[in-house]
Amino acid sequence: MRFPSLFRLSSSLSVARQPHLSRHALNLLRMASTQASAFGLKDPSLIKFQGFIDGKWVDAKNGEKISVTNPATLEELGTVPDMGLSETKEAIDAASRAFPAWSRTTAKHRHDILLKFYSLMKEHHDDLGRLITLENGKPLAEGKGENTYSASFLEWFAEEAVRTYGEHIPSPISNSRNVVIKQPIGVVSILTPWNFPSAMITRKMGAALAAGCTTVIKPPPETPFSALALAELATRAGVPDGVINVVPTLKNVVEVGKEMCENKMVKKVTFTGSTPVAKLLYGMAASTLKKVSIEAGGNAPFIVFDDANVDEAVEAAVICKFRGSGQTCICANRIYVQSSIYADFASRLAEKVAAFKIGNGLEEGITHGPLIHSRAAEKVARHIDDAVAKGAQILVGGKAIPNTSFFLPTVLSDVPIDAQINKEETFGPLASLCKFETEEEVVKLANDSDVGLAGYFFSRDVGRVWRVAERLEVGMVGANTGAISQAVIPFGGVKESGIGREGGHGIEEYMNTKLIVFGGLGMHG
CATH class of the missing domain: 3.40.309.10 (Aldehyde Dehydrogenase; Chain A, domain 2)
Known part of the structure; x- marks a missing residue:
C-alpha cells in the first residue's frame, strides 16, 4: 500500500456517503476498510466478515464468531460467523431454488460468466495472493502462485462447459434411436481444507458451475477469507443469487457436515481432507446414495x-x-x-x-x-x-x-x-x-x-x-x-486416498448420464 493514509481517508468517505445502510452494515464496511488497510489490500470490499447465503452477506443467528489468526504472527485477522444447522439448511434451500434456472442456462452463458470470474481473479491477483498468505502463512510468492492455479480451474472449466457432449448409440432395434445426454446433477456440497484455501474451492466449484449445478461451500475455519472473497468476485462476474453459498463453521462442524451430506436436496458431495474424515462423510452421504468425489490423505x-x-x-x-x-x-x-x-x-x-x-x-x-x-x-x-x-x-x-x-x-x-x-x-x-x-x-x-x-x-x-x-x-x-x-x-488417488477425479474431465463428476430411446422412427408416406 503506497498511500495508506489517503486510502483510509477515501475508504471512510465512501462509507460516510452511504446513509441508506444500517448501522450494522456501516460498521462492517468500516471494519473491512480498516482491515484492508492493515492487510495491505487495494480493494477493501474483498474482505468479508459474514457468510454468504442466497446472494446476501449474513451473520450467524446465534451471534457466534470464529476468530481467524495469521499463523506467522498469531495475531487476529478478523472474525467470521460460526454458522450452524439452521444457516446450512437455508443455504441448501437457496441452492435448490436457484438450481432450475441456473441449470437451464446455456453452456455458452456459463462459459462467459466463468471467464469473467477468471478475469476478476487475475485482476485482483495481488490482493488474493496476499490474502492467502495472511490466513494460511505460505510465502507471498506461493500465495500468488496459488491464486494463478486457482483461477486456472475457472478458465479450464469455462471451456469444458461447452464440451459436455452426449452421443448417439446405434440401436439393434428397427426404427429406434439411442441418444445419451449429460445433465447437471443438482445441488453440490463442497467441503475443503486450509492448505489451499482458494484452489481447492475453484477446482470443485468451477466444475460444478460449468456443469450447471449450484453449490454450498463449507470453507475451513482457519482460512475462510479466501472463500468469501471468491463469493464476492463471483457476484461481480454475474453468478446469480443462490448459485454459490458459503457457510463458515467451527463449533458446529459435525452437524453442518452431516446436513451437507444427508440433506435430500443435495445430490453430490465433494470433499478434500483427511482419510478418517472422508470415511465419516462417505458414510453419511451413503444414507441417500449421493454421488461422491473424495480426495483424501496421501503418503x-x-x-x-x-x-x-x-x-x-x-x-x-x-x-x-x-x-x-x-x-x-x-x-x-x-x-x-x-x-x-x-x-x-x-x-x-x-x-x-x-x-x-x-x-x-x-x-x-x-x-x-x-x-x-x-x-x-x-x-x-x-x-x-x-x-x-x-x-x-x-x-x-x-x-x-x-x-x-x-x-x-x-x-x-x-x-x-x-x-x-x-x-x-x-x-x-x-x-x-x-x-x-x-x-x-x-x-x-x-x-x-x-x-x-x-x-x-x-x-x-x-x-x-x-x-x-x-x-x-x-x-x-x-x-x-x-x-x-x-x-x-x-487429479485423484486409489485405495484410501479417494474416489473420483477432479480437474481434467472432472466436470463428468457433476453430471448425470441420461439415455433417451426414440421409437416409432419408421419411414412413412
Whole structure:
C-alpha cells in the first residue's frame, strides 16, 4: 500500500456517503476498510466478515464468531460467523431454488460468466495472493502462485462447459434411436481444507458451475477469507443469487457436515481432507446414495534410482517435499534413495534445506512460512522423535521454534522402515530418507500403504520408467519430475486416498448420464 493514509481517508468517505445502510452494515464496511488497510489490500470490499447465503452477506443467528489468526504472527485477522444447522439448511434451500434456472442456462452463458470470474481473479491477483498468505502463512510468492492455479480451474472449466457432449448409440432395434445426454446433477456440497484455501474451492466449484449445478461451500475455519472473497468476485462476474453459498463453521462442524451430506436436496458431495474424515462423510452421504468425489490423505513415495540425475532429483525433492512447508496432500513423504548414491543425495538435500529462510511470508526473501497451527508442529516433532529413537539421524533442522507455529525444515537420514513417518502422512517440513538396494524392493516398500494419491521417481532407464510408473499403486505419478499439479489433469488417488477425479474431465463428476430411446422412427408416406 503506497498511500495508506489517503486510502483510509477515501475508504471512510465512501462509507460516510452511504446513509441508506444500517448501522450494522456501516460498521462492517468500516471494519473491512480498516482491515484492508492493515492487510495491505487495494480493494477493501474483498474482505468479508459474514457468510454468504442466497446472494446476501449474513451473520450467524446465534451471534457466534470464529476468530481467524495469521499463523506467522498469531495475531487476529478478523472474525467470521460460526454458522450452524439452521444457516446450512437455508443455504441448501437457496441452492435448490436457484438450481432450475441456473441449470437451464446455456453452456455458452456459463462459459462467459466463468471467464469473467477468471478475469476478476487475475485482476485482483495481488490482493488474493496476499490474502492467502495472511490466513494460511505460505510465502507471498506461493500465495500468488496459488491464486494463478486457482483461477486456472475457472478458465479450464469455462471451456469444458461447452464440451459436455452426449452421443448417439446405434440401436439393434428397427426404427429406434439411442441418444445419451449429460445433465447437471443438482445441488453440490463442497467441503475443503486450509492448505489451499482458494484452489481447492475453484477446482470443485468451477466444475460444478460449468456443469450447471449450484453449490454450498463449507470453507475451513482457519482460512475462510479466501472463500468469501471468491463469493464476492463471483457476484461481480454475474453468478446469480443462490448459485454459490458459503457457510463458515467451527463449533458446529459435525452437524453442518452431516446436513451437507444427508440433506435430500443435495445430490453430490465433494470433499478434500483427511482419510478418517472422508470415511465419516462417505458414510453419511451413503444414507441417500449421493454421488461422491473424495480426495483424501496421501503418503507419497519419492524414489531416486542410482541412474538418476542427482541434481535434478534434489531440486525436485525440495519442491515436492517442502512446498507449503510440507503441507500438501501430494508432498513426498517417504524418500527412498538407492544405496550407491544415498550419501551424495542426502548431503546435497541437507545443504539446500539449510539455506531455507523461514519467517512471515510477507517479508522479503522468506522461502518458507509457519505451519497452520501448533498442533501441526507437534505432529512433526512426534515423527522426528519416533524416527530418532529408532536410529535415524538429524542432518538439518529438527526443532520447533518455541511459542510459534514455525518448525525448522528438517532432513532425517537412516530412517528405519518401521518409523511412524513411513506409515503416516506428516504434513510438515520433514524429509525422511531411507536406503534401498533393488527396484523390486523399493516398489514393494512404496506400495506398502493403505493410501495411494501420488508417487514420484527418478531414473534415466526408459524401461524402468515404464515399469515403475505402471507398478506404483497411486493415482498420479511424477516420472523425473516433482511437480504434477495442473488444471488439465485428472487429479485423484486409489485405495484410501479417494474416489473420483477432479480437474481434467472432472466436470463428468457433476453430471448425470441420461439415455433417451426414440421409437416409432419408421419411414412413412
